Amino acid sequence: MTRKKKGVTRRRFLEQVGLAGGSAAMYETMTALGLINLPEAWAGPPELPQGSGAGKSVVILGAGIGGMTAAYELTRANYGCQIIELTERAGGRNHTARRGTVIKEVNEKGETTEQVCNFDPDLYLNLGPGRLPYHHRRVLHYCKELDVALEVYVMETMANLFQSDKAFGGSATVRRRIANDMQGYISEMLAKAVKEIKAGKIEYRVDKTGNVHAPVGKVKFTADQIAENLVAFLEAIAKAKPSSAKGTYLKGATVSSTMGPGIKLDLAGYR
Numbered sequence: 001m002t003r004k005k006k007g008v009t010r011r012r013f014l015e016q017v018g019l020a021g022g023s024a025a026m027y028e029t030m031t032a033l034g035l036i037n038l039p040e041a042w043a044g045p046p047e048l049p050q051g052s053g054a055g056k057s058v059v060i061l062g063a064g065i066g067g068m069t070a071a072y073e074l075t076r077a078n079y080g081c082q083i084i085e086l087t088e089r090a091g092g093r094n095h096t097a098r099r100g101t102v103i104k105e106v107n108e109k110g111e112t113t114e115q116v117c118n119f120d121p122d123l124y125l126n127l128g129p130g131r132l133p134y135h136h137r138r139v140l141h142y143c144k145e146l147d148v149a150l151e152v153y154v155m156e157t158m159a160n161l162f163q164s165d166k167a168f169g170g171s172a173t174v175r176r177r178i179a180n181d182m183q184g185y186i187s188e189m190l191a192k193a194v195k196e197i198k199a200g201k202i203e204y205r206v207d208k209t210g211n212v213h214a215p216v217g218k219v220k221f222t223a224d225q226i227a228e229n230l231v232a233f234l235e236a237i238a239k240a241k242p243s244s245a246k247g248t249y250l251k252g253a254t255v256s257s258t259m260g261p262g263i264k265l266d267l268a269g270y271r
């Protein structure tokens with residue numbers, strides 16, 4: 001027989017705190033119990049004593065945001081800084097491609113590949129980081145201090161809401177639902193199209209010179225089936241004649257097998 005534990009479990013206790021005081025009270029309680037490690041509060045950039053670096057020099061490896069920030073702060077405290085960067089450009093993983101940007105990469109064989117960005121003039125793509133959440137306070141601090149222009153970041157996720165007066169009765173709909181429904185509709189349409197084609201449906205295309213092409217049969221079709229398709233096709237074309245069209249609408253028709261010679265048809269009754 002197992003003995004039941006007496007008292008309140010930690011989980012149960014936290015649940016009760018949450019029920020009574022909400023998530024904030026539960027968060028505080030968990031912090032007090034040492035269950036959550038609070039990040040250090042950020043009190044601003046390091047304040048190096050003015051002139052503390054006088055006569056000292058520092059070599060920094062890498063001109064990424066880390067290396068450049070270190071150089072920026074050390075220089076302010078009078079350190080002589082030199083950044084050594086492996087590549088031809090500063091920024092590290094921060095890399096924005098615009099028209100004319102050359103992107104060099106070394107592939108697995110050790111060969112260097114080169115691509116030139118050919119975007120329209122105002123377009124760009126952040127190949128590395130592009131999102132600065134509100135809690136990236138250090139970076140935001142330097143953006144403000146160095147006057148770096150920021151833009152609103154549109155976070156695109158499956159949880160985004162889509163709203164159009166023309167769809168879903170005008171109500172906002174979750175993108176995930178639209179995407180899933182769309183996949184369902186496409187599968188259904190595809191299944192229908194495949195079924196129709198298997199059943200002998202024909203589709204025609206018109207080329208630049210006004211010639212209409214359409215398959216009317218397959219090897220397995222009987223002569224009667226092919227003749228029936230041919231008649232249906234000619235009738236469809238004759239029916240499509242616009243009321244404004246004058247003169248001979250159907251000038252000629254030829255039937256042939258895939259690589260065979262063309263046989264002219266007598267179109268009496270279809271012109």
Ligand SMILES: Cc1cc2nc3c(=O)[nH]c(=O)nc-3n(C[C@H](O)[C@H](O)[C@H](O)COP(=O)(O)OP(=O)(O)OC[C@H]3O[C@@H](n4cnc5c(N)ncnc54)[C@H](O)[C@@H]3O)c2cc1C
Nearest residue numbers: 061062063064065066067084085086092093128129130131
């Ligand atoms: C695709 C992608 C998307 C990201 N998205 C975000 C985002 O949206 N928001 C965000 O906050 N962060 C994002 N990050 C993370 C962010 O890019 C990094 O945290 C940040 O760039 C790190 O900066 P860093 O200076 O430490 O390193 P890096 O940017 O990597 O810079 C290191 C530099 O050191 C150079 N180097 C390396 N070795 C040597 C050497 N031996 N000698 C000389 N130079 C050397 C390198 O060439 C490079 O220029 C993303 C990263 C990637 C790859």
